Amino acid sequence: MTKLDFVYEARASRVVFGAGHLAHLEREVLNLRSERALVLCSPEQVEMGKRIVERLGGRAAGLFDQATMHVPLELAEQARGIAREVNADCAVAVGGGSTIGLGKAIALTSDLPILAIPTTYAGSEMTPVYGITQAGIKRTGKDFRVMPKAVIYDPELTLSLPPAMSLTSGINAIAHAAEGLYAQDANPVMSLMAQEGIAALARSLPAIVRSPADIEARADALYGAWLCGTVLGNVGMALHHKLCHTLGGSFNLPHAQTHTIVLPHVLAYNRYAAPQAMERIARAIGAHDAATGLYALAQSNGAPVALKHIGMKQEDVEKAAQIATANPYWNPRPIDRDAIRALLQDAFDGVAPR
Numbered sequence: 034m035t036k037l038d039f040v041y042e043a044r045a046s047r048v049v050f051g052a053g054h055l056a057h058l059e060r061e062v063l064n065l066r067s068e069r070a071l072v073l074c075s076p077e078q079v080e081m082g083k084r085i086v087e088r089l090g091g092r093a094a095g096l097f098d099q100a101t102m103h104v105p106l107e108l109a110e111q112a113r114g115i116a117r118e119v120n121a122d123c124a125v126a127v128g129g130g131s132t133i134g135l136g137k138a139i140a141l142t143s144d145l146p147i148l149a150i151p152t153t154y155a156g157s158e159m160t161p162v163y164g165i166t167q168a169g170i171k172r173t174g175k176d177f178r179v180m181p182k183a184v185i186y187d188p189e190l191t192l193s194l195p196p197a198m199s200l201t202s203g204i205n206a207i208a209h210a211a212e213g214l215y216a217q218d219a220n221p222v223m224s225l226m227a228q229e230g231i232a233a234l235a236r237s238l239p240a241i242v243r244s245p246a247d248i249e250a251r252a253d254a255l256y257g258a259w260l261c262g263t264v265l266g267n268v269g270m271a272l273h274h275k276l277c278h279t280l281g282g283s284f285n286l287p288h289a290q291t292h293t294i295v296l297p298h299v300l301a302y303n304r305y306a307a308p309q310a311m312e313r314i315a316r317a318i319g320a321h322d323a324a325t326g327l328y329a330l331a332q333s334n335g336a337p338v339a340l341k342h343i344g345m346k347q348e349d350v351e352k353a354a355q356i357a358t359a360n361p362y363w364n365p366r367p368i369d370r371d372a373i374r375a376l377l378q379d380a381f382d383g384v385a386p387r
């Protein structure tokens with residue numbers, strides 16, 4: 034066996050990328066052979082939702098503006114009912130991972146094609162993974178029916194994403210690529226995309242924090258988000274995503290900020306078990322070390338670095354360590370309960386990764 038040993042499967046999904054490309058919305062809906070599109074958005078982005086409805090004119094079947102975090106089952110069922118009621122033949126999801134997640138929940142039971150228009154860097158639009166929350170427990174699954182058939186990436190729609198959210202959302206995207214580089218089923222195509230995605234985000238995020246209206250930096254960041262989302266959709270994730278899923282699901286911590294705080298510590302944990310991946314991450318961010326380099330990227334641009342500052346309690350550290358180590362899963366360095374507890378304590382306190 035050589036070092037090159039992999040399975041790579043290309044999957045078709047249409048991506049339309051460019052500033053002002055929301056103008057192609059009608060063409061893209063027509064491409065899906067759709068005549069009645071249900072538009073989905075969050076209550077905070079209702080103006081954006083209305084813009085989409087207006088653009089679609091007679092092809093808009095309705096607007097559902099109630100998308101929220103973690104896709105509660107009741108909400109998914111309500112949205113599915115409305116899709117049936119208005120006789121929708123496609124859903125246009127405009128927004129972040131929460132809104133796209135709602136679109137996926139509809140597609141799961143109806144086969145309705147989804148056109149995604151992402152406005153954050155979370156990457157859900159490029160994955161077949163869905164999550165639905167019932168009685169406080171979020172269950173995730175993988176099904177290619179939920180994967181959006183087409184995606185419009187228009188950097189102009191991200192100009193309104195506040196700089197602080199842009200930064201943490203961008204580091205959330207970097208986390209997908211970082212874990213993709215040391216995935217058990219990594220392949221050279223995804224690793225190229227991962228390294229390029231991290232580089233695009235590492236150079237554009239500081240520019241966005243300095244100047245949120247910089248459309249070139251916005252385009253660069255969204256390009257990075259597409260690449261990192263593609264990696265998330267194609268190879269397996271490990272310790273970092275497991276920890277963040279636990280922290281988000283069991284302690285209700287905010288998604289992108291949690292990813293931002295935890296990632297440098299996970300990279301330090303995996304440092305010697307995945308040296309090639311670390312070298313590529315470090316090169317992409319222009320640092321000597323992946324873990325300390327990412328910590329510096331977050332801290333120097335004003336991102337939170339301590340879980341205690343985003344709502345976690347000291348007593349939750351032990352609980353989180355227990356939950357996250359209860360079931361075995363693959364990670365380049367084996368999961369050691371005491372070391373994970375120490376990692377979480379460092380992330381809780383906000384100290385630099387060791």
Ligand code: NAD
Nearest residue numbers: 075077103129130131152153155157160162190191193194
């Ligand atoms: P989000 O979708 O919850 O959005 C956060 C807030 O930002 C919302 O109020 C939203 O309306 C607002 N917002 C989004 N874009 C904006 C813009 N351009 N301007 C102004 N406001 C804007 O946050 P997220 O981080 O994008 O997504 C997180 C969720 O997505 C989590 O539930 C996570 O589990 C899920 N997710 C799933 C996958 C997957 O593959 N299934 C991948 C990534 C994330």
